[in-house]
Amino acid sequence: MKAIVNIYLKEGVLDTQGKATHHALDSLGFDSVSDVRIGKQIILEVDTKDKAEAEEQIKDMAETLLANTVIEDYTIEIV
């Protein structure tokens, strides 16, 4: 079973990577861009048949290791 975990900085946390990319896009003449935010996308292959069980396990992984929940939010999508 394949799962996608998207990890983002929480609202209000300064996204320096996004700001730098926005600035670089501006410098290159892409002035139609008004905001850039950059996150991580983690794709996991989990050997579980049960969707609910997989979701539970991946939530556990996200809380324990994948995301820094002090400054980051995450979403889990089972595909």
Next chain:
Amino acid sequence: MKAIVNIYLKEGVLDTQGKATHHALDSLGFDSVSDVRIGKQIILEVDTKDKAEAEEQIKDMAETLLANTVIEDYTIEIV
């Protein structure tokens, strides 16, 4: 208009970040995971009304700056 650009290492390129995360998950007892791949997700806010035009612009940005097309693939999603 909001656009999501997902950027991944091409098949065959060693994903060291993914391998390290996989190893860390194993060490923590999450042994049901068989593969981990890590990519970037860039969320852009573009001031364009036309979807096709936005897609064209973002493709240009991805090729020029966002992705390293030697080792990375990308997908564009307009939402």
